[in-house]
Structures are given as C-alpha cells and as structure tokens.
Amino acid sequence: MDSRQQWVVPLSEAANLPVDRIGGKASKLAIAEREGFVVPCGFCVTTDAYEEFLFSTGLAKRLAMELDRKSLDTMRWEEIWDTALRIRLDFLREAMPESMSDAIGQAMQSLGEGAVAVRSSAVGEDSAGCSFAGLHESIIGVTGLEEVSTAIRRVWASLWSDAALLYRKELALDPKQSRMAVLVQLVVEKDRSGVAFGRDPRKLRTDCAIVESVPGPCSLLVDGSVDPDRWFIKNNTGEIVEWRGGIRDQSTVEPLLDADDLTEIFHLLGDVETRFGWPPDIEWTGRAGDLTLLQARPITTAEPDASDERSWYLTLRPGSNRLTQLAQRVSEELIPALEGEGERLAREDLDDYTDQQLATAIESRFESLEKWKKIYWDDFIPFAHGVRQLARYYNDAVRPDDPYQFAGLLQKQDMLAMRRNRAFTELADRLRANPVLKNRIDALVEQKANDAKFDWQQNLETLKEIPGGKLFTDELDGAMQDYMDITVGSQRMIDNPGLLLHYLIEMTESKESGNFAPMDDEAVDSDRLERLLYEAVGEERRQEAADVIRIGRLSWRLRDDDNLLVSRIESQLFRALTLGVERLKAAGRLSEEGELDEAAVPVIIKALRDPSQQYIVLPRKEAVESSPLCESVTKPRQLIGQPAAPGLASGVVRRIEDSQSFARFRAGEILLCDAIQPMMTHLVPLAAAVVERRGGMLIHGAIIARELGIPCVNGIVDLMNLLQDGDLVTVDGHLGIVTVGPPEFDLELQEVASETY
DSSP states (O other), X not given: OOHHHHXXXXXXXXXXXXXXXXXXXXXXXXXXXXXXXXXXXXXXXXXXXXXXXHHHHTHHHHHHHHHHHSOGGGOOHHHHHHHHHHHHHHHHHSOOOHHHHHHHHXXXXXXXXXXXXXXXXXXXXXXXXXXXXXXXXXXXXXXXXXXXXXXXXXXXXXXXXXXXHHHHHHTTOOGGGOOXXXXXXXXXXXXXXXXXXXXXXXXXXXXXXXXXXXXXXXXXXXXXXXXXXXXXXXXTTOOEEEEEOOOOSSOOOSOSSOHXXXXXXXXXXXXXXXXXXXXXXXXXXXXXXXXXXXXXXXXXXXXXXXXXXXXXXXXXXXXXXXXXXXXXXXXXXXXXXXXXXXXXXXXXXXXXXXHHHHXXXXXHHHHHHHHHHHHIIIIIHHHTHHHHHHHHHHHHHHOOSXXXXXXXXXXXXXXXXXXXXXXXXXXXXXXXXXXXXXXXXXXXXXXXXXXXXXXXXXXXXXXXXXXXXXXXXXXXXXXXXXXXXXXXXXXXGGGOHHHHXXXXXHHHHSSOTTOSXXXXXXXXXHHHHHHHHHHHHOGGGHHHHHHHHXXXXXXXHHXXXXXXXXXXXXXXXXXXXXHHHHHHHHTTOEEEOOOOSGGGHHHHHHHHHOTTXXXXXXXXXXXXXXXXXXXXXXXXXXXXXXXXXXXXXXXXXXXXXXXXXXXXXXXTSEEEESOOOGGGGGGGGGOSEEEESSOOTTSHHHXXXXXXXXXXXXXXXXXXXXXXXXXXXXXXXXXXXXXXXXOHHHXXXXXXXXXXX
16 A cells, blocks of 8 residues: 555545544544445545654654643643644644645545535544544535645644643543544535434433434534524434424524434434444434435543533633624623722712621622622633634734734733823823932832831822922822722732832833833734734635634733723722721720631621621631742752743842732842732833743733733743742743753853852
C-alpha cells in the first residue's frame, strides 16, 4: 500500500481497517455502510496523514514543547485555552505536504459536485466510555480543495482544543498519545433532521427511546440554534407516549414528523443496536422511505461526578447565537440595572434609619449582592467567551505570526477602569503642577502611616486653604464617589482616601503622566487590525466579522465593568454593616469584635432587630496556617510561567494581597499578585512589570500590561510562596521566565570585578 492510499481511504473500503487508523466515527459509519445502512458517501483521512503532517512540518516538536511547558494538572482553564489557541494557529499556518494535498484532491473528485462535511474521527472518540461529543470540530458546507484542506487542519487542531484537553485531563488520558482521523462526506440536505437515542441518556425513562427533530440540517439541533420537537417512544411496543413541540419563531401547531417517519427512525435505532450491540445515539436526516444515517455511537450513560467541573466549564463556551443573546441581555438589561442598583444604594441615607430600618436595609443589600453574584456566574462569566470567540475567529482568518495580535482590537475601550485611570491621571497632573499642595499631601500620607487616630476628613479640609486646594479636593471627592466605592477583601476603598492619595503621589514622582511606553503603534492599531480581518474574510463575510468584533469588545469591556459594579453593591452592604456595628458599640452591646464580613450579616441583623440581645460576638474566621517564609527555603533561580506581555524589566518585588498593600506599592517595582483584579488595575501603570499566579492571556493583567508595554509573566504555580517583598527579580515577558536575584549581566560584572581585585 503506497503512502497516498494510507493517507486517504474511501469510506466504502474502510470497514476492515483498524480503528486506530480511521477513528471511532469513521469506523462505525464504514461498518454501517457495509451492513446496508444508507450513509453519505465519503472518504477518511487517516491517522497516518495526521502523523505525517505533524512530523513533516515540525509541529510534533512544537506540540511536545507546548504540552511539556506545564502539567495539565496545574493549569487553570484560561491557560489551557491559551495553549489550545497557540496550537490551533500552528496547525492553520502550516501547509499540507503537496503529495497529501494531491491525494485529498483526487478523493474529492471521486465524490463529484457538492459541498462536504468535514468531521472529526479521533481514536477513542464515540466509544461507550468516552463520547467526546461536541469537543472536536465539524465543519459543514465546505467546497473546494483549499477550503477542505483548511477544514481538515481545523479538525486536527480541535484534538487540542481547550475542551478536548480538559476532557482528557479529567479522564486521565495522555494527550501525547492522541491521534485524529478526519471523515469527509457529501452533505445530504433534507427538510427534516435530528438525533435519536435508543434509551433516555438521562435515565429518566429507561423504557423509552427519544427522537428529536428540527427543520433543516442536523447541525441546527447539535449547535443549539433551533429548539427541536421531541418524542418519547416505548421500546417494547414502539408506541408514541409523548410529543413536546419545540419553541421556534412561530408557535408550534403540527409535529415536524408523522407516525411513519417516527416508526422508521425507531426501527433504525433497533437495527443499529442489533448490529453493534449497544444502545445507540444517532444523527439522521430525511423522512420515511428516504432516511440517511449520519452518525452512530453508543450512548454515554455514566453519571457525571458531582466534583467534576468539566460540564460547568463547557457551559462557559456558548455558541455565536447564545453570545448574541447574552450581548443584548448583558448590555441593555443587566449592566444598566446593576449600575442603577449601586447608585440607588449609594444615595440612600442610612443615618436617619431606626435600628429596625437599618436591619431591613442590611438584609435587602445582602439579598441584592447574592442575586448579582448569581447573575455574575450565570450570565457575565459565560459572556466573557465573546473575547475567546474573537480570538479564534481572527486567528482562523488572518493567521498572524503573533497568536495574541487580536488583543489590539480590545484596546482603548471605554471601561470604567479606564475612565477611573484618566480621572486619576488628571488629579496627578494637578499635583505635579502645584508643588505646595503636593508636598502637603505627601506629609499627610506620611503622618497617617504613623498615627492610628489620624482623621482624613478633618485633614483634607486643611488642603482647601492652599491655592488650588479646593478644586483639587472637590475633584478628589468626585473621583472617590465615582470610582472608589468598591471593596478589596472586606475593606471599603472609599473609607480610606489615603490609598488614592498615595497612588497620586507615586504618579507625580514617577514618569510624566501618559508617558508609559505603549506597544508599537503598528502592532496595536485597532483600525489596521480590523482591515486585516475584513480583507481576510472577504466582503461577503464583513458583517459577520464586524459582529464578532463588536461582541468581543463588548464582552471585554463589560466583563471588566461588571466586577467593579458588583463590588459597589458589596461596598454598600459593608457601609450598612459598619453603621450597624457602630450603633451596637455605642450601646455597649458588642462584647467582642470579630471579622466584619458576610458571615456577620445575620448576627448584626438579629442584634439590631432584638434590642434585648446582649453580648453580641461577631464570628471570627478560622486561623489559616501560614506558608513558610520564602527566606527559610532555597529560592529557585528561575520561575517558569506563561509569556503574557513582551518586554524585559528588573526590579524589586511588591506583593499585592489586600488593600493595605496598595499603600506600600512604589513606582518601578515588580507587581506580584494572585491575579490583577479590576479594583487594582490603576496600579499597573506604575509597575515595571507584572507577575501573576493565575495564568491566561485574556486575564486583566495580561491585556493591560500588553497595552501599556509592560512585561507580564503569569501562570506561575505557588508564586505567592516563592517570592516576597524586596526580592530582586528580572521579568522576561518574551519567554515567560522570572529570574530571581541579580540579572546575569550583573553577576558577570561582579565576577570580573572579583577577578580584577
């Protein structure tokens, strides 16, 4: 058998080939065709072709490097997604060997005219224990050799998608042993299509088969675009026991299938089960007398483990239709409502409330916070996938050298955090232009650090006596009300203006405002990147591309804003809680102070409503055993993470763990944290570099650092136990390496100096 025959095999000849060469999906359909089932004609691109492509292009080595960079067990979903994005772009940028492309071209000619479906057929896919359903890619309606070649490489790349990698991680499968065949078949277009199950996969009705149908192609059902009609059919008699009409554009009046259609589909299920020996999950198209089997696999009956978060993660990858719906709901309904709720609570005058009224206000605010937290998980987090959709869409079309070039399309969005930073920059400019005022504020910041009884409100009044002081304090108050009514931990930022004043002083003593070196204009020109995308997709898809950009930008902006807006609700809860504690203290009823956090809510509410209750004790958090100090262990010379923003910088580490650490941060230091949150992004322009434990190119720290031209490395396991304040490090954002101690050049100079003397 020559190499071309090994790379491409007609489906009609594939039934006798081992499954490790043609994959599970192609194997089952090849056997079904041999047994007389009607299936679309096609051919299989074997795993031999996949392996030849990897080795002839050098992709095998790059895959190994990606998978060896960091263990899947220690990677967060964001990091797995980044890995998948880089791998996908590698597959698309490499051309097939000419002889392989010729073999696929000849197979295409044998199919004749018409569009084809290019489907995954991974080894191990569609088995009883590992269905991989929906994890690997299928591209429907492909025409021409060039498009088919691209589609095949997309399917190969989907073997390394974030969802597929996560699935393999959960099942303890070795990704390095994974291989992918591809099934190419003529598209069979009928007016009815659907799926059917020999048993109820949810085990709600084990005695029933289920048939689902949509008008048009089966892909509309599989990707969730169209709600299907659903029938339950008794397995022992074939009796139809229930029909549920799908909700579509027009109210459902008549079922999509009649009794003859359902009888034939039911018999098809039985025939597949008899031939293969397992209850089937099939895809089909057509009607009675003209039914085509598109796919057959065993029903995966294993119940999900309660601790398995894979299913939850997969809900964070909504399709384009769901994203469009979320964009409208989030931007037009949820964000305005969330913003309005925060403003309403901030206007509420709690001081005049009775204790009973204050208790009701605390209860209402707590309920509001819980409601918005649920919306955050149910709507805001899935909407973040809009940015990931943009990344993949852009890379598929443009195929840039830099897999993160698309991030330039997200820059200069009118986020709350960006408006906050502009307001802070204007305040810093005022101080820089008024040395007398700046020196007085500098003295106050230092005085506050040494005086536990320092009263900010009283001392800020003294600033108004300085020329320009009243205008500054008015603008400072406005900035605090607009942007600092948020929490960090359990600390309300608006209650401590010293943190903002410290930041403003650092800004005035560092580089000139707005003089932070952004990335090369050519690299971040959003208009240029838009033009590149429109040219790549063509005029006929321009509107589609524009919608993807719009949703991506909206997703990025609102997924930043929602954090700050939810934090404002939390801040207003703590405002009411703090007032409640002050009243209980004044009445002598608070016997011991504990932690003022959400656990204190029911205690304070009960105490305010029941004046007879004495000796109130706030709950305390359980003591957490601290990690060993960094100086007590040997520090590694290099920490390996993910290169999130290019650049090279050296400096001393400043760990940002809570609001108090904000006040210790100095311009030019290396900002070290678990993850940059929207509440702290104003610190990033002061940093020489950013290092984060949490990994991912699309987390806040990475995007903001990239926009400002600041090196960023993230995804370093156990980071907060490895470095401490004052450690000297060099951050290499090109390679994703943090070097601990003096840079190599400094060490070489020291060595030369010691030899000289």
